[in-house]
Amino acid sequence: MPTPVDLLIEARWIIPVEPANTTLEHHAIAVRDGRIIAILPTDEARARYVATKTVHLSDHILTPGLVNLHCHAAMAIMRGLADDLPLMRWLQEAIWPTESRHASHAFVRDGSLLAGAEMLRGGITTCNDMYFFPEATAEAFDRLGLRAVLGITVIEFPSQYASDADDYLRKGLATLDAWRDHPLIGFALAPHAPYTVSNKTFERIGALADELELPIHIHIHETAGEIADSLRDFGQRPIARLDQLGLLGPNLIGVHATHLTPEDIERLALHGCAIAHCPTSNMKLASGAAPTTTLLKRGLAVGLGSDGAASNNRLDLFREMHQASLLAKHTTGDASALPAHQALRMATLEGARALGLDAEIGSLTTGKAADICAIRMDNPDELPCFEPVSHVVYVLDRRAVSDVWVGGQQRVKEGKLLQITNTELLGIARLWQNKLRQ
Known part of the structure; x- marks a missing residue:
């Protein structure tokens, strides 16, 4: 029977x-x-x-389902706002000023709806996000039925969301408590980067990560300038500093990692860290290329991320698989580097492994x-x-x-989202385009 x-x-x-x-x-x-x-x-x-x-x-x-290991979902509202600039000019001249004027609960909710819809239509079922107002992102992803790990973003300077590092943590942890039992929404601690977070804050984040058993999601070694500044200010490279502060470990997801020495790679491998490789964003911002083949050979979990739509300008893991494979071949001079099966594994199981979710998703x-x-x-x-x-x-x-x-719940059928209409999404996009133009 x-x-x-x-x-x-x-x-x-x-x-x-x-x-x-x-x-x-x-x-x-x-x-x-x-x-x-x-x-x-x-x-x-x-x-x-x-x-x-x-x-x-x-x-x-x-x-x-594909796993987007690094995203700033709400930045979909800023898609194409400031193209053809290097990272720090892009941040300082365009992104941070726009966020200081417009970032809000509504901004993040609406941007996350746009991004979540784009990701689901592109086969992404899990997103590892980092942005302000995580409660707004949770609301958007809950409505769409997208699985997500949301970063409790921490940075030293004030924003529309919080006043200082302690305030970011307090608000983020309150959001974690409010969503603790949700079947699809999890959390990570997300210190923005070594150049925007102090040693004292990093030590607190490390203790919280151990206590709450949370991943740590952080940008590392994205540009040569970041490393030069760290050597000037701290006398050591950012990865060495994080190691000294006790943050390196299997729960750390380092984003970008485009400028690594053999010593950096040895530290990451020794501690079993994971890497979120964002090839399109790294190339567009001229930040560099992560040594993915070397990292994979050393046994690190290397997943793929889109970064935000403001620096990509798509949330498309098919393109990231394509770019990652071609970039690996180009940088190594080896046409067999990062073959198709391995690229798909990075977009699925490796991303799940980095998040500690490989027993649940990824294959x-x-x-x-x-x-x-x-x-x-x-x-x-x-x-x-x-x-x-x-x-x-x-x-x-x-x-x-x-x-x-x-x-097991259908979110997209024959190319159409089942939880939200194109009419509503178009309205959101037009609303924010007009606001940002002003």
Whole structure:
């Protein structure tokens, strides 16, 4: 007698990520209570299970939901506001002044709705975010049904959100308490960067991270100037300073890491740190290129991040996979560097591992949450297809995503969001465009 399940998704191809380098053809995924209970040939699935709902995707690839390991979601409102500038000019002349005038609960909620909708439509089911007013981001992502880890941002100087480092922590921890039991929303401590956070604050963050068992999400070694300033002000490179302060460890997610010496890499590897690689943003801001192949060889979890839409200007992990693979080949002179399966693993399981969520998400594996991305393969401009994973990394972009599930709940159907309308999103975008123009 067939076993009842909530959902059966039949697909032409499934790339489960685990086991590695595997592509399954004409298989199905059975889901019950939001979790994957089986992946098996389609004919066997039809005989074994009776589903409340069956989805037939005869020209599709199924992958795990993508994990965006570094994002500033609310900055979607500032997409394209200040292009073609290096990092510090971009921050000091455009971004920080705009935030000082406009950042608010409404700004962050609306920007996070725009960003969350963009990410879900692009197959991203989990986001690791860092921004002010995390309660507003939580509201937006909760409405959309996006899984997220929200950063309790900490910086020394005042903003519209908080007055000093203690105030940032107090407000952020209150938000954590308010959302503690949410099934999709988690938290991290997010000191902005070594050049904006004091030793005293870092020591407190390290103690809180240990006490609350939270990840630490921080920009590190993004520019050569940042390192030169650290040598001038502290007599050591930022990673060495963080090591001395006790912040390096398996719970630390270092973002960018474009300027690393062998000694820096040794410190990161010794402590089991993770890296969020943001290739498009790093290239656009001319910040540099992270040595991803070396980091991966040393066993670090290296995931992919979009950064914010103000410096990218898309929240598209298909493009990040593509750019990461090509950039690795270019910088190493090795055409075999960072092959397609490894790039997809970075966009899924490696990001989950960095967040400590790899037992829950990151691969299509029995027992894990049913976070699933379905990708159409019926466009003649993108055919023929000899190797599906190659197409995912080198041919397709987010527009190929047709359907998305988070915890077994469908969030995108045939390219359309189910929780919010385009009319509302367009209204939000136009409202803030007019406000920022003024």
